[in-house]
Amino acid sequence: MASADPQKPRVSPDDGSSKDRSMQLQKEMLGEHYRRLESAPETGEPVVYTFVPGNLTELIRSFGALPVLPEINALQSAMRGKSQGYIAAAERAGHSEDVCSYVKCDVGMLKAGNVGPTGTRLPKPDLLLLSYTGCFTFMKWFELLREEYGCPTVFLHVPYQGDGRQTAEQRAYVIRQIREELIPALARVTGRSYDEDRLRENLARSAAAENDLVAVLQSARKTPSPIDAYFGAVYYVGPIFSAFRGTPEGAAYYRALRQEVEDRAARRAGPMTPSGPLDRQKYRLVVEGPPNWTHFREFWRMFSDEAAVVVASTYSKVGGTYDFGFRHDASDPLGTMADYCSGCYTNLSLPARVGMLENYIRDYGADGFLVHSVKSCNSFSAGQLMILREVEKRTGIPGAFIESDLVDARYFSAANLKNRLESYFQMLDARRASGAPS
Amino acid sequence: MTRKEILDWAFEVYEDIDFTAARTWLADHPGRKAAGYLPVYAPRELIRAAGMLPVGIHGGGENLEIIKGDAFYQSYICHLPRSVIELAQSRRLSFLSAVLFPSTCDVIRNLSGVWQLLYPEIYVRYLDLPQGSDPEIRAQFWKQELAALLADLEEVSGRPATAESFRDAIATYNRARSVIRDLYRARRETPWRVPTEELYVLVRAGETVPVEVFLDKALGYLAEIERDAGRVRDKSRVIVVGAFCEQPPLGLIKTIERSGCFIVDDDFLIGNRLLTSDVSTQGDPVENLARAFAGSTVKTSTIYEPDSEGKRRSITERVAAAKADGVLFASASFCDPALLDRPLLEAGARAAGIPCMAFKFAENTSQFQQFREQTGTFADSIKLWGGA
Numbered sequence: 129m130a131s132a133d134p135q136k137p138r139v140s141p142d143d144g145s146s147k148d149r150s151m152q153l154q155k156e157m158l159g160e161h162y163r164r165l166e167s168a169p170e171t172g173e174p175v176v177y178t179f180v181p182g183n184l185t186e187l188i189r190s191f192g193a194l195p196v197l198p199e200i201n202a203l204q205s206a207m208r209g210k211s212q213g214y215i216a217a218a219e220r221a222g223h224s225e226d227v228c229s230y231v232k233c234d235v236g237m238l239k240a241g242n243v244g245p246t247g248t249r250l251p252k253p254d255l256l257l258l259s260y261t262g263c264f265t266f267m268k269w270f271e272l273l274r275e276e277y278g279c280p281t282v283f284l285h286v287p288y289q290g291d292g293r294q295t296a297e298q299r300a301y302v303i304r305q306i307r308e309e310l311i312p313a314l315a316r317v318t319g320r321s322y323d324e325d326r327l328r329e330n331l332a333r334s335a336a337a338e339n340d341l342v343a344v345l346q347s348a349r350k351t352p353s354p355i356d357a358y359f360g361a362v363y364y365v366g367p368i369f370s371a372f373r374g375t376p377e378g379a380a381y382y383r384a385l386r387q388e389v390e391d392r393a394a395r396r397a398g399p400m401t402p403s404g405p406l407d408r409q410k411y412r413l414v415v416e417g418p419p420n421w422t423h424f425r426e427f428w429r430m431f432s433d434e435a436a437v438v439v440a441s442t443y444s445k446v447g448g449t450y451d452f453g454f455r456h457d458a459s460d461p462l463g464t465m466a467d468y469c470s471g472c473y474t475n476l477s478l479p480a481r482v483g484m485l486e487n488y489i490r491d492y493g494a495d496g497f498l499v500h501s502v503k504s505c506n507s508f509s510a511g512q513l514m515i516l517r518e519v520e521k522r523t524g525i526p527g528a529f530i531e532s533d534l535v536d537a538r539y540f541s542a543a544n545l546k547n548r549l550e551s552y553f554q555m556l557d558a559r560r561a562s563g564a565p566s
Numbered sequence: 567m568t569r570k571e572i573l574d575w576a577f578e579v580y581e582d583i584d585f586t587a588a589r590t591w592l593a594d595h596p597g598r599k600a601a602g603y604l605p606v607y608a609p610r611e612l613i614r615a616a617g618m619l620p621v622g623i624h625g626g627g628e629n630l631e632i633i634k635g636d637a638f639y640q641s642y643i644c645h646l647p648r649s650v651i652e653l654a655q656s657r658r659l660s661f662l663s664a665v666l667f668p669s670t671c672d673v674i675r676n677l678s679g680v681w682q683l684l685y686p687e688i689y690v691r692y693l694d695l696p697q698g699s700d701p702e703i704r705a706q707f708w709k710q711e712l713a714a715l716l717a718d719l720e721e722v723s724g725r726p727a728t729a730e731s732f733r734d735a736i737a738t739y740n741r742a743r744s745v746i747r748d749l750y751r752a753r754r755e756t757p758w759r760v761p762t763e764e765l766y767v768l769v770r771a772g773e774t775v776p777v778e779v780f781l782d783k784a785l786g787y788l789a790e791i792e793r794d795a796g797r798v799r800d801k802s803r804v805i806v807v808g809a810f811c812e813q814p815p816l817g818l819i820k821t822i823e824r825s826g827c828f829i830v831d832d833d834f835l836i837g838n839r840l841l842t843s844d845v846s847t848q849g850d851p852v853e854n855l856a857r858a859f860a861g862s863t864v865k866t867s868t869i870y871e872p873d874s875e876g877k878r879r880s881i882t883e884r885v886a887a888a889k890a891d892g893v894l895f896a897s898a899s900f901c902d903p904a905l906l907d908r909p910l911l912e913a914g915a916r917a918a919g920i921p922c923m924a925f926k927f928a929e930n931t932s933q934f935q936q937f938r939e940q941t942g943t944f945a946d947s948i949k950l951w952g953g954a
């Protein structure tokens with residue numbers, strides 16, 4: 129992959145792509161969250177760092193603690209044009225160019241004073257909650273952070289669904305760890321005792337928000353789609369993937385978002401994109417793999433300029449696969465958290481991932497399928513060429529394979545990506561012209 | 567058996583990417599089956615107890631031409647999975663009835679899924695080794711996983727494990743681990759008598775033959791080196807850290823030792839040395855295996871380190887135990903576990919004043935000049951100044 133231009137600030141959630149109320153709400157929620165984090169050393173609010181897949185936000189919040197998600201900081205840093213400097217600092221400190229750029233971005237940010245993406249200082253964690261779900265790198269990442277922060281770490285091993293399901297024994301193992309290790313660790317660092325009623329309330333709010341999110345994501349079955357389920361969905365899943373699942377603000381956000389999307393669908397309007405409102409949609413795509421964050425808007429524009437809308441994506445399921453039926457269940461607090469962790473997208477087997485993509489292509493009436501493979505992430509990327517072949521074989525729809533990275537701009541080659549996408553769209557045109565089924 | 571005969575055998579098995587020894591065993595034992603496993607650790611005792619031949623799949627090495635494997639993996643993924651796929655797609659692994667994929671990293675994890683899609687007729691199992699800090703919780707989980715694996719293997723082999731087959735399997739692998747410990751001790755104490763090239767090839771050959779064949783050869787080799795005092799030589803003593811999964815080409819091992827270093831400890835084929843104590847042969851064998859893993863494994867990049875000082879300490883302890891002068895961090899390119907661990911390990915070594923050097927390789931690297939210069943300079947600097 130060729131080197132790209134030096135990284136520049138590209139996009140932020142409030143860059144004018146949409147004037148929706150939900151966007152404003154999200155901005156306010158994030159701003160307030162980062163402000164609370166900044167003042168946590170003074171207010172004494174405990175801080176727990178954890179990862180997006182398998183995040184136990186309801187539990188963390190039930191102890192009155194604030195969650196910090198390092199992947200979110202990394203991607204936000206990249207969107208604001210800061211990741212390259214952080215990565216360079218980490219590489220100078222001995223981190224390999226070969227490994228996940230999220231880790232290096234985070235380590236570099238820490239070395240630069242831990243000023244978060246919104247410009248406020250991030251507090252040190254009182255606890256690293258290493259939810260080991262769907263990614264090997266998580267383990268190494270928090271081993272590295274533990275060294276820097278010298279704080280306690282608690283480990284939750286979530287078995288991988290190698291056989292396409294979670295066994296009863298695996299579920300019991302996760303529950304036991306939550307009960308015997310996580311809860312005592314959270315009680316120790318927060319000085320509070322476990323409050324199951326509070327946890328249940330949080331879980332009930334999560335389920336309500338999940339219902340609304342699923343309605344939003346499934347609105348893309350309509351033609352035209354009122355959402356972009358990849359680039360646009362990044363904003364939609366933001367609160368539920370990060371600090372706000374189970375909170376009243378989170379639930380209110382999803383109610384508002386659903387209303388907006390339903391209004392848009394009723395008007396047969398498309399989503400707002402960098403090329404303007406995408407009402408006239410020429411291609412309906414399913415996308416596998418995370419987006420690039422350093423050139424997010426430019427990347428999105430390569431699709432929206434061609435009137436391509438993404439109708440379903442797997443990336444929007446890394447924080448939970450709600451559209452296949454899972455909801456947090458307040459009547460079984462620990463069990464439901466085990467089920468949640470186990471079902472996150474990157475914890476699913478390759479055959480299950482293929483099945484999901486096949487399902488999306490058929491269910492959402494897609495005429496194209498794209499894999500965006502990122503150098504950083506073995507969890508996503510290793511095996512994606514096999515996924516591509518298998519999905520093509522099962523659906524009869526030819527796919528495209530493009531490559532870049534998450535937050536390392538050196539691996540984003542705009543010209544290559546654009547060429548590849550343009551040829552792909554031409555190929556879809558030719559298929560249509562020949563009357564091939566889509 | 568002379569040392570030369572043993573080594574000729576080992577080199578022949580090592581270079582044989584058609585796994586002839588395993589195929590011959592299957593031909594000689596009609597009705598029996600073989601189960602492959604990927605790095606780094608699989609409970610071979612279970613495979614043997616269920617009447618199957620365990621076969622280590624450690625990549626195609628330097629002699630395998632990759633024709634189909636590259637179509638499965640992007641350039642930024644390590645070499646191992648593409649050579650393993652190449653072995654499979656060229657039908658060199660067609661004799662396997664089962665393949666186990668341990669939770670070494672996400673590449674091997676996802677390779678299990680590639681296998682499920684490509685070879686639905688083969689039994690595939692992802693082995694989620696227990697991670698975490700509470701040995702009791704880990705042991706209980708691992709026991710359940712092992713019990714499920716055993717039931718599946720018995721079904722594949724058609725030969726239920728018996729108390730006797732289990733005791734035999736555990737005792738035989740205890741012996742194999744003990745002999746490998748002896749080999750490593752001999753090298754550590756008198757590295758001029760045990761070139762790593764020989765030790766490596768012998769242990770690697772042992773991964774693809776019945777374990778008693780390996781024991782026979784390894785004991786023969788130990789007896790031979792006992793007889794041969796060798797010529798004492800003075801080189802820099804190094805430990806090689808990070809090559810626990812994708813294996814370095816033999817040329818690289820030779821290059822290190824010919825450029826003024828003795829390798830006195832390493833991570834090669836670490837699954838053989840992962841358990842630090844014998845597995846009990848009394849009582850419930852599955853429980854014993856589970857407890858052995860949950861209770862006592864060496865510290866390595868693929869297993870969570872609960873102790874915040876543990877990483878740094880592990881490197882200084884290894885160096886001290888091996889009476890080494892320095893550390894060579896040798897990782898496969900794009901190897902997440904090794905490369906993500908390196909900063910902490912290196913910091914631990916440097917803080918203790920231990921000279922370090924780092925490089926990357928691929929199993930099919932064929933040019934060694936640059937390594938020769940690097941490790942030669944490293945060895946010289948240790949000799950001259952006691953540090954790099």
Ligand code: SF4
Binds near residue numbers: 231263504505506
């Ligand atoms: S390897 Fe992938 S899943 Fe893991 S932290 Fe990096 S981007 Fe996230």
Ligand code: SF4
Binds near residue numbers: 645646671898902
């Ligand atoms: S070499 Fe490293 S990244 Fe590659 S399969 Fe082995 S452990 Fe995984």
